[in-house]
Amino acid sequence: MSSSQQEQHLADATELEELERRLTLESEGLDLDGEPGAHVDDDGEGGNGGDGELGGEDEDDNPLELSKPDVVFHMEDSFNQHDDDEDMDDDDAGENDAMTEGDRGEDARASRGNSFRAGEGEGKRSRAGSNVRRAYEELSQGRSPTVRSHASSITSRHDTEEPQRTDAALEEASWVEEDKHIIILSDAGKPIYTRHGSEDMIVTRAGVIQALISFIEENYRRPDGTHGSVPFRQQKEMTEDERDELMWFKAGEFYFVFLVRSPLYLLMVSKTGEAVKHLKQQLEYVYSQLLSITTLSHIQRAFHRWSNYDLRCHLAGMEKFTEHLIDRLQADYAFFLNAYQCLPMDPSVRDKLGALIQQHKQKEVVFALVVGNGKVMSLMRPRRFPLKPQDILLMLNVVQTPTRSFDVGETWMPLCLPHFNSSGFMHAHVTYLHEEEGIFLLLLSNKQDAFKTLSTCRNEIVSSLADSKLLAGVLRAVRAESFRVSTLKIPDLRHFVYKHIKTNQFTVPALEPPYSEPDEERRLFCLYQHVESQMHANNRPVKLFFRSSLQEAVLGWATATFELYAVFDALATKQTVTASVLALLKWIKKSETRLFMTSPQLTS
Amino acid sequence: MATRKKVLLKVIILGDSGVGKTSLMNQYVNRKFSNQYKATIGADFLTKEVTVDDRLVTMQIWDTAGQERFQSLGVAFYRGADCCVLVFDVTVPRSFESLEAWRDEFLIQASPRDPEHFPFVVLGNKVDLKDNRAITENRAKSWCDEKGNIPYFETSAKEATKVETAFLTIARAALQQEKDEDIYHDFKDAVNLDDVPDKKQDGCGC
Numbered sequence A: 001m002s003s004s005q006q007e008q009h010l011a012d013a014t015e016l017e018e019l020e021r022r023l024t025l026e027s028e029g030l031d032l033d034g035e036p037g038a039h040v041d042d043d044g045e046g047g048n049g050g051d052g053e054l055g056g057e058d059e060d061d062n063p064l065e066l067s068k069p070d071v072v073f074h075m076e077d078s079f080n081q082h083d084d085d086e087d088m089d090d091d092d093a094g095e096n097d098a099m100t101e102g103d104r105g106e107d108a109r110a111s112r113g114n115s116f117r118a119g120e121g122e123g124k125r126s127r128a129g130s131n132v133r134r135a136y137e138e139l140s141q142g143r144s145p146t147v148r149s150h151a152s153s154i155t156s157r158h159d160t161e162e163p164q165r166t167d168a169a170l171e172e173a174s175w176v177e178e179d180k181h182i183i184i185l186s187d188a189g190k191p192i193y194t195r196h197g198s199e200d201m202i203v204t205r206a207g208v209i210q211a212l213i214s215f216i217e218e219n220y221r222r223p224d225g226t227h228g229s230v231p232f233r234q235q236k237e238m239t240e241d242e243r244d245e246l247m248w249f250k251a252g253e254f255y256f257v258f259l260v261r262s263p264l265y266l267l268m269v270s271k272t273g274e275a276v277k278h279l280k281q282q283l284e285y286v287y288s289q290l291l292s293i294t295t296l297s298h299i300q301r302a303f304h305r306w307s308n309y310d311l312r313c314h315l316a317g318m319e320k321f322t323e324h325l326i327d328r329l330q331a332d333y334a335f336f337l338n339a340y341q342c343l344p345m346d347p348s349v350r351d352k353l354g355a356l357i358q359q360h361k362q363k364e365v366v367f368a369l370v371v372g373n374g375k376v377m378s379l380m381r382p383r384r385f386p387l388k389p390q391d392i393l394l395m396l397n398v399v400q401t402p403t404r405s406f407d408v409g410e411t412w413m414p415l416c417l418p419h420f421n422s423s424g425f426m427h428a429h430v431t432y433l434h435e436e437e438g439i440f441l442l443l444l445s446n447k448q449d450a451f452k453t454l455s456t457c458r459n460e461i462v463s464s465l466a467d468s469k470l471l472a473g474v475l476r477a478v479r480a481e482s483f484r485v486s487t488l489k490i491p492d493l494r495h496f497v498y499k500h501i502k503t504n505q506f507t508v509p510a511l512e513p514p515y516s517e518p519d520e521e522r523r524l525f526c527l528y529q530h531v532e533s534q535m536h537a538n539n540r541p542v543k544l545f546f547r548s549s550l551q552e553a554v555l556g557w558a559t560a561t562f563e564l565y566a567v568f569d570a571l572a573t574k575q576t577v578t579a580s581v582l583a584l585l586k587w588i589k590k591s592e593t594r595l596f597m598t599s600p601q602l603t604s
Numbered sequence B: 001m002a003t004r005k006k007v008l009l010k011v012i013i014l015g016d017s018g019v020g021k022t023s024l025m026n027q028y029v030n031r032k033f034s035n036q037y038k039a040t041i042g043a044d045f046l047t048k049e050v051t052v053d054d055r056l057v058t059m060q061i062w063d064t065a066g067q068e069r070f071q072s073l074g075v076a077f078y079r080g081a082d083c084c085v086l087v088f089d090v091t092v093p094r095s096f097e098s099l100e101a102w103r104d105e106f107l108i109q110a111s112p113r114d115p116e117h118f119p120f121v122v123l124g125n126k127v128d129l130k131d132n133r134a135i136t137e138n139r140a141k142s143w144c145d146e147k148g149n150i151p152y153f154e155t156s157a158k159e160a161t162k163v164e165t166a167f168l169t170i171a172r173a174a175l176q177q178e179k180d181e182d183i184y185h186d187f188k189d190a191v192n193l194d195d196v197p198d199k200k201q202d203g204c205g206c
């Protein structure tokens, strides 16, 4: 989209107010809890100056800045190689010492100098502890970088050095190009996971990352009065949130976002254009995923016992789940909405399915989940243990990850649900409820030795389902195509995402042209994500967001009961938009029990 | 993860300013030496892959600043070290006398699980400067013996004397710190449902 193409804002404040007034007034008749007096997006646009293109390389129009950053980090070229050997080579340049015997006349290093400088934002942190402050001053005056890191891939064997250097350089070049890195380190600076490239590539950077984080950590006093590792007397109080706020910076087109979950450090380096808030949220999901295969208590215990503990061995074999989750982060609305999808189905079928499972349930079964088309068909849980959407998404990830292991019959795997209980494992019995249609049944027990019981329980459910009329209804639901907006006949409405707040579920229609093209699909995803971040911005949340561009008009609307994101024809008038939104809400209301699982199957 | 797991060892080098910590590391990793002195500010990191007794290991070497005013990163640096290298300059008695303090500092900051048996290696550096020698090999050795038989090497970063050997010993010592992880991990951490707090009231419908 060229910059000459101007967005058409439907958005001077009065117009927007009017839109909102209409929506609010008229939706009251629908009993949707639309909140009267909702806040108006008063700067009127919430939009990008100039071209309104989103995603990709787009500059976020919310300047993604901290409300009041105390410390600003600038990382200079840290993740690229331009300053190659800077500090080492000026040694070399300024001297005429002969190389020692060990030197081979050829510099076989593939080393890169990584340095960072910390600059002071508002000068507010100058009361921080003496060491850090001194280093800080040195750094902010731009004298010398505090931390350097050099990589070297020299091995003790000389015969392989030459080709290795080339490979390393190539690998490095393509590594730097990746648009989203996710790196997990221990707080000792040891690598645990990297999404791209080999661990070797992060080993050398680990020190820099650790230095950056510990710099903030050590200047942070937790609400409980404990503090970072160095007890600075004059330390400024910083809450956990404030600390987390500091944990990102931008360098060039990359955002660096840190998440400290001691004893682990997680880092995202992204040029996807997603908001910091979303990158953080994605790191939280990666962290949850990691906990789901290790448990928090194991991690804490192990690192408490051995601070040099190597967590990698526990992740072996589980990478595919982590990788699948990471790939989905940027393609599944579930993650930025913190909500999961239900498979639309006749509510009486859903109820009967739930009842059937409950009927065969043994006391060992704590949770039961039926998943069809990657969406939840039925959920059974104890009354006193509601499940967070994050945990449900982890369970969905297990069955959505392409793996052959479910084909062989039964899988019995430990799975920690960190939001339910991060200190221990649940054990998941995973099987097909119906193999041809890919319907999964997950039975979770807290008992490690419950495999046999759960297996029997599952077999009973399967045979009892096969004998009942219910099966036809279940299969119909799985075979049905996703609903299409075009069949709703709502003027100018092209696509929408609706989050049902009470149940943490969302619904979304099938993609239709133009959004069925991969590029457009991606653009739409970014657009919704962007609207979401605008509406939930910490410093100025808005309840209603509307903007139109040459491609489409987009609306975001948050009330106490739902969040709606919808795109309309670019030329839609606000009258049409208002009418269409109301028509859509009416339809959703009517279909609510089909689209959402409004009451899970409860056990005592 | 794209590659198979190699053992990763975190090695930190401590000692007074100017004893040659950075020079030793540079000699070992890059096979270079410079007479020019540039104080390390904060810390430097280098990595080197080595094969130790048929095991491929990556050494992550953390070279810290000897000058106190440049030590800005605190406990983070010591945490999780697999081996600690203490360096002194054989021509500077003070630097030898400081070893004790560096060792204590490390043990306090890193608080390793088993401080008695934590692997240290001591390097007496600059042995090429024979005429200025102030600390004899015997004196250094007896200190090391006293501290629980710490391996001792007489090195010269300038002439690459004993540098390889010393680092190989360092890698070996660090490897000892690696434990058999599998013994530790089991899936016995079961959820006790009675311990799970009631979450009914937190407003999550499903």
Ligand SMILES: Nc1nc2c(ncn2[C@@H]2O[C@H](COP(=O)(O)OP(=O)(O)OP(=O)(O)O)[C@@H](O)[C@H]2O)c(=O)[nH]1
Pocket (backbone or CB within 6 Å): B015, B016, B017, B018, B019, B020, B021, B022, B023, B024, B034, B035, B036, B037, B038, B039, B040, B041, B064, B065, B066, B067, B125, B126, B127, B128, B129, B155, B156, B157, B158, B159
């Ligand atoms: N003759 C001789 N000089 C050495 C040797 N090792 C280091 N030097 C010199 O000693 C000086 C200090 O060396 P560095 O390696 O920078 O010392 P450092 O311990 O890293 O010092 P800080 O970074 O301040 O802690 C430099 O001028 C080196 O050239 C050696 O084995 N022999």
Ligand SMILES: [Mg+2]
Pocket (backbone or CB within 6 Å): B021, B022, B023, B038, B039, B040, B063, B064, B065, B066
């Ligand atoms: Mg140095």
